[in-house]
Amino acid sequence: MTQAGAAIPLQVSDALQKKLAKLGLRTEDDLLIHLPLRYEDETRITPVGDAPWGEPVQLEVVVASSEVQFRPRRQLLVRARDAGTGDDVWLRFFSFYPSQRAMLSEGARLRVFGEVRGGFFGAEMVHPRFRTVAQDEPLPTGLTPIYPTTAGLAPAALRKLIARALDKADLSDTLDQDTLGHLGLPSFAAALHFLHAPPPGTPVAGLQEGSHPAWRRVKFDEVLAQQLSLRRAYRARREQGAPELKARGELAARLLGNLPFGLTGAQRRAVDEIAADLAQPYPMQRLLQGDVGSGKTIVAALAACQAIEAGWQAAFMAPTEILAEQHYLKLKAWLEPLGVAIAWLSGSLKTAAKREQLARVAAEARLVVGTHALIQETVDFARLGLAIVDEQHRFGVEQRLALRKKGANPHQLMMSATPIPRTLAMSYYADLDVTVLDELPPGRTPVRTRLVSDARRDDVVAFVAKYVEEGRQAYWVCPLIEESEALQLQTAQETFEHLSADLPRLRIGLVHGRLKADEKQATMAAFAAGDIDVLVATTVIEVGVDVPNASLMVIEHAERFGLSQLHQLRGRVGRGSHGSSCVLLYAQPLSETARQRLKIIYENTDGFEIARQDLQLRGPGEFVGSRQSGVPLLRYADLERDADLVDAARQVAEKLLDQAPERAERHLKRWLGSREELLKS
Ligand code: ADP
Ligand code: MG
Numbered sequence: 001m002t003q004a005g006a007a008i009p010l011q012v013s014d015a016l017q018k019k020l021a022k023l024g025l026r027t028e029d030d031l032l033i034h035l036p037l038r039y040e041d042e043t044r045i046t047p048v049g050d051a052p053w054g055e056p057v058q059l060e061v062v063v064a065s066s067e068v069q070f071r072p073r074r075q076l077l078v079r080a081r082d083a084g085t086g087d088d089v090w091l092r093f094f095s096f097y098p099s100q101r102a103m104l105s106e107g108a109r110l111r112v113f114g115e116v117r118g119g120f121f122g123a124e125m126v127h128p129r130f131r132t133v134a135q136d137e138p139l140p141t142g143l144t145p146i147y148p149t150t151a152g153l154a155p156a157a158l159r160k161l162i163a164r165a166l167d168k169a170d171l172s173d174t175l176d177q178d179t180l181g182h183l184g185l186p187s188f189a190a191a192l193h194f195l196h197a198p199p200p201g202t203p204v205a206g207l208q209e210g211s212h213p214a215w216r217r218v219k220f221d222e223v224l225a226q227q228l229s230l231r232r233a234y235r236a237r238r239e240q241g242a243p244e245l246k247a248r249g250e251l252a253a254r255l256l257g258n259l260p261f262g263l264t265g266a267q268r269r270a271v272d273e274i275a276a277d278l279a280q281p282y283p284m285q286r287l288l289q290g291d292v293g294s295g296k297t298i299v300a301a302l303a304a305c306q307a308i309e310a311g312w313q314a315a316f317m318a319p320t321e322i323l324a325e326q327h328y329l330k331l332k333a334w335l336e337p338l339g340v341a342i343a344w345l346s347g348s349l350k351t352a353a354k355r356e357q358l359a360r361v362a363a364e365a366r367l368v369v370g371t372h373a374l375i376q377e378t379v380d381f382a383r384l385g386l387a388i389v390d391e392q393h394r395f396g397v398e399q400r401l402a403l404r405k406k407g408a409n410p411h412q413l414m415m416s417a418t419p420i421p422r423t424l425a426m427s428y429y430a431d432l433d434v435t436v437l438d439e440l441p442p443g444r445t446p447v448r449t450r451l452v453s454d455a456r457r458d459d460v461v462a463f464v465a466k467y468v469e470e471g472r473q474a475y476w477v478c479p480l481i482e483e484s485e486a487l488q489l490q491t492a493q494e495t496f497e498h499l500s501a502d503l504p505r506l507r508i509g510l511v512h513g514r515l516k517a518d519e520k521q522a523t524m525a526a527f528a529a530g531d532i533d534v535l536v537a538t539t540v541i542e543v544g545v546d547v548p549n550a551s552l553m554v555i556e557h558a559e560r561f562g563l564s565q566l567h568q569l570r571g572r573v574g575r576g577s578h579g580s581s582c583v584l585l586y587a588q589p590l591s592e593t594a595r596q597r598l599k600i601i602y603e604n605t606d607g608f609e610i611a612r613q614d615l616q617l618r619g620p621g622e623f624v625g626s627r628q629s630g631v632p633l634l635r636y637a638d639l640e641r642d643a644d645l646v647d648a649a650r651q652v653a654e655k656l657l658d659q660a661p662e663r664a665e666r667h668l669k670r671w672l673g674s675r676e677e678l679l680k681s
Contacts, residue, residue: 012161019153020161029670031165035195035636036145037217039204040113040129043139048082048089049125051055051116059116059125060133061089066101072355078104080112089116090124108132125180131156141200143207166196174221174667176660179652183220184213191217210641219637223427223645225383225671226634228664230430234285235657237431242283242409243385247309249275252302253617254338266439267295273435274303274413274608278310278386284411287392287429289419290437291607292571293444296415299437300388301334303413308366312385315410316369317403319394319515321346322524322540327390328369330546335367345370345379348517375402388413417571418564419607421615423643426650447574448581449602451558453588460554460583461502468506468533472578473550476536477569479557489514495556496536508533512538525653539565547572551580558584558601559594563614566601593617615640 017026025031046057061080069077073219073251078091091112093100104110114128121423149158171189173180180187186194191214198207205467206212210219240322252271253606256263263271270288277284304314318324328344336342343357343365361368372395384407389400392414404412408606414432425434452460464474478495481488496510509532511523520540527535528547535550553573558566566584574580584598594661637645656664 007213016153019150022150023148023153027673028165028169029673031162032169032192033172033218033671034147034162036147038146039143039198039207040146041204042111042113042144043141043200045084045111045139047085048087048116049085051123053117053500054115056113058111058113058116058287059089060084060109060111061091063106064088064106064108065106066104068101068404076104080110083109088122090121091121091128091130092124092126094127097258103132104130109135111137119156125367129155137379139570143198143202143204145196145198145509162196166192166437174656174663174670175567175652179655183648185217185220186213186219188217190214215636216645219634219642220645220649221671222634222637222666223642223649224652225668226427227430227646228656229672231538231650231653231657232664233667234431234509237285237409238282240283240409241281242411243312244281245273245278245307245310245312245385245411249306249309251309251340252305255301255305255334258334258337261441263298263438264295264439264441266290266437267299268497270299270435270437271302274299275306277433278306278411280302283409284386284413285432286413287432287434288413288415288437289425289434289439290415290417291419291570292417293440293574294417294437295435295441296390296417297330298544300390300413300415301331303386304331304367304388305335307386307411310385311360311383312410313365313375313381313383313407314367314388314405315381315384315406315577316367316388316390317374317395318369318371318390320540321348321371322511322520323390323502324369324371325521325524326546331367331369340367341365343370345369345373346517347371347373372399375399375406381406382409383407386411386413388415390415392416393418395538417568417607421608423646424615424639426646427639430650444574445579446605447570448579449570449605450581450583451598451602452585453587454556455588457585460585461499463583464534464552464554465503465506467552468503468578472552473527473530473532473547474552474554475550475572476534477553478536478538480539480560480565482560485513488512492538499534499536503534506533508534508536510536511540513540539569551578552583553581554583554585556585557587559586563597563601563610563617564607566597567610570601571607606612 010020010025010031014022020026023034025034040056042058045060046060048059051057051059060083062083064079064081066076066078069075073094076093076096080089080091081087082089109132110130111133112125112128112130114125116123116125145159147155147158149155151414159328171192173188175185194214195218224530245586274284274286277286288296288299300316304316307314316327318327320608324346328342332342341360341364341572345354345357345361345368358378358380362382368374368381378626387403387407387410389395389403389412400414404410420428467474476495476499478488478492481491492510492512497506500508509523509527511520515523523532524536526532527550530549551573553570555561555566555569561569570582584601586598587593590598596617600610604610604613639646656667
């Protein structure tokens with residue numbers, strides 16, 4: 001007997017193995033859970049004269065003649081006769097192998113499956129599925145499953161392999177009777193038999209319905225595998241020790257005492273949760289989610305205080321130079337007066353300065369702020385106890401891991417301003433504890449959003465001029481050009497020139513991704529100091545930038561941006577005490593989705609609500625993006641439609657890991673098997 005869950009490699013030729021691997025099929029288990037896309041009813045033969053046009057039917061025909069034609073396009077045109085009635089039917093193939101052509105020669109008896117329609121010569125089928133049969137060959141009794149396949153792998157061959165796996169493989173359940181009863185799900189074996197070989201008489205329509213209990217079981221299992229894998233990783237990290245960052249809280253109290261504001265209730269709750277985590281002998285794995293402007297930075301700074309007071313170092317990594325520098329300046333202003341030594345690392349540092357900073361990181365620096373430069377090999381921390389990652393979704397899994405590796409299993413705080421709906425968070429961030437800042441600091445004036453057709457650009461320019469006259473500042477965001485960075489740059493340059501010409505009395509600045517880091521910094525510093533009135537910018541300012549006096553934002557070609565991007569951009573204004581505005585310029589004509597998107601951003605200011613509607617518009621795959629997590633895409637379950645499964649799967653996952661770890665392993669092998677390496681985070 002093989003060990004429970006051991007993967008059984010496929011006993012097939014090398015050539016076949018390669019083809020199957022293209023479909024991700026490497027083991028018997030993989031074959032088992034390779035499920036039909038749909039079914040076809042080959043249990044009956046319909047006389048061509050009775051075939052309802054446009055509906056899939058099976059005919060039995062005898063080939064009368066076949067020839068390759070070249071006009072109007074190359075095709076194999078087969079003239080066939082209904083084997084029962086003798087009526088003519090034409091079969092057309094626009095691509096075909098020589099072997100297929102040979103099968104379609106005169107006298108061949110075929111069963112063809114497809115839709116009949118009225119063609120030039122009468123009834124015809126385009127690209128039917130076909131196979132040669134003997135006279136009086138018996139009809140199958142059950143529906144025919146149609147599996148996803150790949151070039152050179154005949155559907156019938158794949159069907160046979162899967163049928164064999166269904167006979168041979170281990171179908172024992174990974175869920176107990178109680179759980180199945182409670183969830184109203186069929187056994188794994190019953191679900192798979194049903195889906196691969198539906199019993200005779202099952203209507204095709206019922207099977208395509210994704211909510212059939214057999215499909216529900218499959219989806220549940222899949223979501224469960226994801227939960228098991230991530231929760232197991234979470235538990236494994238907990239087993240590794242971490243420094244207990246115990247502190248009396250003096251540094252944090254002094255920082256709080258110097259702030260011009262008090263914490264919001266949500267911030268206080270987050271601070272408490274994090275403080276408790278840090279004092280534990282195992283590493284914190286926490287995600288701090290909060291809408292743009294909810295005040296995550298101070299929460300992170302207070303966490304850093306605890307690490308520092310406990311005698312450890314904290315690292316603070318941000319995805320862009322602009323953002324990292326801004327954090328650096330803010331943290332320096334907050335903490336240096338309290339005697340905290342702060343180091344700064346970015347890719348743009350000159351060699352000598354870099355060497356100096358590296359030496360400080362390896363010695364006296366208590367807080368290290370920077371970009372990806374923090375995870376370069378040359379960086380050696382003296383005693384890293386807490387790793388903070390801002391805008392964590394901008395980093396890859398490996399980068400977050402690399403920062404962690406800079407210490408002996410430090411605590412980890414990740415931050416994100418991309419609010420995502422709860423079920424998505426539970427699924428994608430199942431290996432983290434999640435804290436949500438669900439409250440904005442008081443005194444924020446809601447941003448007034450206007451939608452303006454770009455035919456009225458001149459009015460908007462005049463509006464900007466008036467705004468600046470009142471002593472305030474504005475952002476002007478250039479259109480997003482995803483296809484070409486060069487074009488994006490050119491557009492930014494042109495926008496800058498046009499605005500400079502239109503507003504000769506104003507001081508206009510330009511910042512984009514291709515500027516040298518020190519140029520970027522100088523421009524941002526000038527804007528923050530009020531020496532620039534209008535900052536023309538590409539989306540480099542999307543994340544985290546904080547200039548309270550800038551309370552107007554114009555976004556050109558708003559229809560080209562994603563919703564979360566617009567929300568993030570808009571979050572750059574509305575930080576000061578005066579009323580803020582965001583003007584979304586759009587070009588006519590708008591597509592229907594663009595119209596819907598702009599409507600959502602116009603009507604909503606709450607990031608979670610925008611995210612929820614965005615999810616509805618786009619579906620989760622595109623929404624979260626594979627880069628955001630190590631989670632492989634779910635094949636069968638749909639996190640929006642099947643959201644109710646996530647809670648249940650989380651509970652079952654915890655129970656299995658506690659009470660039946662060997663069944664948990666078996667479930668993981670079955671569902672993730674060779675794919676599990678994708679999940680490592
Ligand atoms: P984000 O969550 O988007 O990172 P920030 O941490 O940049 O938000 O905070 C946005 C602005 O709000 C900053 O200027 C910050 O100093 C300020 N802020 C943070 N917390 C509060 C608070 N409780 N009361 C008033 N202002 C606050
Ligand atoms: Mg931030």
